[in-house]
Amino acid sequence: MAKGKKSRQSKSRTVTLKMAQNCVELTLNGKRRLDLSFKEIATVPKCIQKLCDMDELDLSRNLIRKIPDFIDHFINISVLDLHSNYLEQLPVTIGRLQNLQVLNLCNNRLMSLPHELGLLKKLHTLNLGLNQLEALPASVGALKELRHIGLSDNRFTRFPVCLSRLDKLEKVNLDRNPILTEQMPGDESLMIKERLYLVKESFLCDDCLKNCQTERKKMEDVEKAESPN
Structure with missing residues (x-):
């Protein structure tokens, strides 16, 4: 179970269109954000498709196990926050969010990512910390605008080589991964964990x-x- 989550998921709330409309807010920079965080929902409400003209979508800190295919209706969003849920996979339709700049998937149960993630050409921040990832799809190397990627608290045993193709990348956080750096004599199972960051040449x-x-x-x-x- 992801950290900081309730063990009981049986009690899940239902969000109506009227409730969702009341959760629309204006950010400081004039963006329209649909904030459905902390709503104790286990399923993304179908009714929010009528609010797909948002600039930002926040579904964080819920009980969501699956992101529906209709996520691609939110074609205008630049920020998608899904952190602290129970996601085990992402739909391939996420690759259609061509205006996405920030994607937060931290604190879920992801073991793999769809190849279509590499279609998010405008993405500059990707947070994948606190998941169960062992590798990244090679298509991540196509995210030429990516500047920050969080990979802490996963299962990486080596640096993802696909990131070496990203010229604008400024920081990679690989804290608390079982990066194999050294075998100590007499204990073949001992692995040294170190902090790894990417810097400009x-x-x-x-x-x-x-x-x-x-x-x-x-x-x-x-x-x-x-x-x-």
Whole structure:
């Protein structure tokens, strides 16, 4: 179970269209946001399709297990907040949210991500912390506007090589993942966890840059060797 969630999910609320309309608010920068956070809902209400002209959609801190395919009706949203739910997968239709800039999926039960995630060409912030991910789809390497990605508290054992193709990426948070860095004598199961961040090349001295480029080439060679012909 994701952290900080209630163990009982039997009592789920129903949200009517009128209730949802009362949850529409105006942000400080003039955006219209549908805020359905903390509503104890287990299912995304079908009625919110009538409010699909929103700029932002917040469904965080609920009991939601599945995002319906009709999420692609919210074609204008730039922010989609789904953190702290019970999501185990995402619909492929999420790839149709072409205006999405911020996607928060932190604190769910995701074990994999759809290839269509790589279609979100305007995405600059992606939070996947506190899930059960072991790898990212290669299509994430197509998110050329991505600047920040949160991967903490997952199951990554190595740095996702697809991120090395993202020139605008400024920060990668891989805290508290079982990144294998060193085997200690006498204990083959011991793994050292370390903090890993991505920085721009311009921040590094010549020697550090050369070392990073060498390590990057090694990772790419490993990826090629492991990929099917």
